Amino acid sequence: FFFFFFFQAEDGIRDRSPSRGLGDVYKRQVSTQSTWEIQMPKLLTTLHETASLILLDCLSTSISSTKSTPYTAQYTPAIPLSKYIERISALSLLEDETLVCTLIYIDRYLLASGMKLTAHEVHRLFLTASTLALKFHCDDYFVNSYYAAVGGVSLEELNELEKDFIETIGYELYVEKNVYKRYEKALKLYSNIHRKNSADLL
Secondary structure (H helix, E strand, O other): OOOOOOOOOOOOOOOOOOOOOHHHHHHHHOOOOOOOOOOOOOOOOHHHHHHHHHHHHHOOOOOOOOOOOOOOOOOOOOOOHHHHHHHHHHHHOOOHHHHHHHHHHHHHHHHHHOOOOOOOOHHHHHHHHHHHHHHHHOOOOOOHHHHHHHHOOOHHHHHHHHHHHHHHOOOOOOOOHHHHHHHHHHHHHHHHHHHHHHHHHO
């Protein structure tokens, strides 16, 4: 029960306006200090680090397709996914429980849409899923303009992505306790396997 990230259909690269998108935002900032290079906690929880590894492992290596998605950036974002998740987690106060729900939401979206996850979509998809998870599961949360600024997209674009996401998953934001526990267990098991493999390489 490791997740269903591995079962996605083809999708493609979308030709977007140069003024929009994570790829474009961070590409323009690469010559100066990137916005994600700010002071934030040095250590992340195991689950946050594991989430990044899982999503990276599930990325398709194919970048050619005829199908575009609302999440497709014109360029691969310059910010590494691990740093992006670190930024979202620190500035949006994304705790472990909400992170697990974020990954459950991503799974639901990929299954419902048949989208193949690539480096051009994963940043926006994580931003949208985490925003919905924070707003549904937390008593206190920020407004969308804040999450958009943290994620490097416009408010209008985040609103559009949120609408697409929630409609695609059929408004199924509730996470049953047994489903949550299954994903949490899988995350921890994945983390243990990764740590063991890393230790074996030393």
